[in-house]
Amino acid sequence: MHRFIVVGGGAGGLELATRLGDRYGGRKRKSAQRALVTLVDRYPTHIWKPLLHEVAAGSMDPFTQELEYPAQARWHGFEFQQGELIGIDRAAKRIMLARVIDDDGAEILPARELEYDTLVIAIGSTTAFFGVPGAEEYSIALDTVEEAERFRKKLIAACMRAEHQVHVTVQDGPDTSPESEPRIQIAIVGGGATGVELSAELRNTAQVLSAYGLHKLDPSHDIGLVVIEAGPRILPALQERVSSATAELLRNLGVKLMTGERVAQIAPGFVRTASGKTVRADLTVWAAGIKAPSVLSRLDGLPVTKLGQLVVRRTLQTEADDDIFALGDCAACPWPSHDGNDRKVPPRAQAAHQQASFLLRAFANRLDGRPLPEFTYRDFGSLVSLGHFSAVGNLMGGVIGGSMLVEGLFARFMYMSLYRLHIAALHGYPRMMLDTVAHWLRRTTLPRVKLH
Known part of the structure; x- marks a missing residue:
């Protein structure tokens, strides 16, 4: 039987593995089963990445929204292998997975090799810190559930700590802090979708924490939110009128917007911009950009772009190997336009979903020995x-x-x-x-x- 391996259980990879399993996998009778479908991911559970800002703000409990890969595999006729992709042997058509260890460093699964006939790489993207001093050490990037949960706990602790300090100050003497200075200030570096959505969710979180008595701070005054964006406006990837409407809504929520300010340094307690401004920051979130995982540049000669994405044709096949496909954020897929501009499909969830649906149809052609169609992205x-x-x-x-x-x-x-x-x-x-x-x-x- 044909062996499909999908590496990466994000929005596109999990959808593709699920639908391949339904169509060709183990739920069929043995006589009708045409393929073995295997999903590989370094984590045992899936959560839709656009929800992580809600996890960070506490407005979503990740444990009620997580999907366990082994359960999904059982229900939809594919296999799940936990492990991180560390290499490919294209000649032998094998992928190499790192060993899996637990929190105490004990080995759960050894390093393994899996054989494939068709390989799909869908490992998404990671945070890009652009070499900014202190960014990795002193800010939190919302790349995983663990990071989002860590920020949420630090936020609650900061609110309770600030409320206690206010109480002690009032007990010992008059409060002499300036009225314009918030008790807690959260700096969000990056005015893209993640930074903007997080700022609004945090304003709601501050109000709810106050209502439940975890702090007696004024949620609109004592908890300050600052979004720092290097470009001239927030949401630079979207139309200007969308950006302007969003900026007005955020200002009405008391969110301070600092545009045209490139972050030059992050340290405990503050963020410094290239223009010399210093922004106080009790908590700092880094949401300033993404990059392709570094492992892609080490995959047995597969070409990558300057951003580290795998170069694919419109069939989503990599340029160097017809048996290896890529989709989602980790793939640089052409997006032809009428004006002749050289564009790439943007790293959005809707693109990954469309590519997963496309590959399901394309693989039907592949199994039947017919030519592959070309992918056309539709921006909705x-x-x-x-x-x-x-x-x-x-x-x-x-x-x-x-x-x-x-x-x-x-x-x-x-x-x-x-x-x-x-x-x-x-x-x-x-x-x-x-x-x-x-x-x-x-x-x-x-x-x-x-x-x-």
């Missing part, structure tokens, strides 16, 4: 969530035949629908609807923010 627009306050974005292309700015309740509904469509791709629409109801019931019996 972008949406940015501002928590329960609002959402803003633009709908484009096939949705309305043009471009339209959307905001408010309708945009919020559209944003929430994106995650529900991801759940439907993994479980089908009936289970997605049940999951939606179960999620709503949980929200009625739990606080809006995780408090511990």
Whole structure:
């Protein structure tokens, strides 16, 4: 049987493995089974990465949203192998996985090699610190659930610590701190979607923590939020009118925007910009950019771009090997335009979803010995969530035949629908609807923010 290996259990990789397993994998009768499908990931569970800012703000409990890969594999007819990709032997058509160790350093699984006929690399992206001094050491990047949870706990601790200090000051004598200075200041480096969405969620978190008595600080005054963006405006990848509408909404929430300020140094307690400004920061989040994982540049001669992405053709095959495909953030896929500009498919969840659906069709051709089609990306627009306050974005292309700015309740509904469509791709629409109801019931019996 044909051996498919999908490396990376993110939005695109997990969707592809699930649908390949449903179509060709172990759920079929042995006589009808046409392929062995294996998913590889270094973690045992999956969470939709666009939700990590909600985990960091405490508005989502990750343990209620995580999907266990072995369970998904059992339900959908594929195999799961935990391990981190460390190499490829293209001649022998094998991938090498590092050993898996537990928190105490004990080995769980040894280093292994897996053989493939068709390999799909979908390992996503990692945080790019751009060599800024102190960025890795003194800021938190929301790349994993563990990092998001670490930030949430540090936020709650900072609020409780600041409230105690205010109490001691008032008990011992008059409070002489300037009224304009917040008790806690959170600096978010990067005005892209992650930084903007996190700032709005944190404003809501501050209000909820106060309501539940974890601190008696004024959530709108005593907890300051600063977004620092090197470009002339926030959301530089989106249309200017979307950026302007979002900036106005954030200012109304009391979020300070510093645009045109490139961060030059991060140290404990402050952020310094290239123009010489110093921003006090009790907590610093780094959301200033992404890069391809460094392992891609060491994969047996597969060409990569300056950003470290695998160079693929419009069939999503790598330039050097027809048996190796790549999708999502780690792939530099051409996006032809009518004006002749050399563009690449942007690193968005909708692109990974479209590429997973494309490869499902393409692999049917591959198994039947027919030529592969070419992938065409369709931009349906972008949406940015501002928590329960609002959402803003633009709908484009096939949705309305043009471009339209959307905001408010309708945009919020559209944003929430994106995650529900991801759940439907993994479980089908009936289970997605049940999951939606179960999620709503949980929200009625739990606080809006995780408090511990």
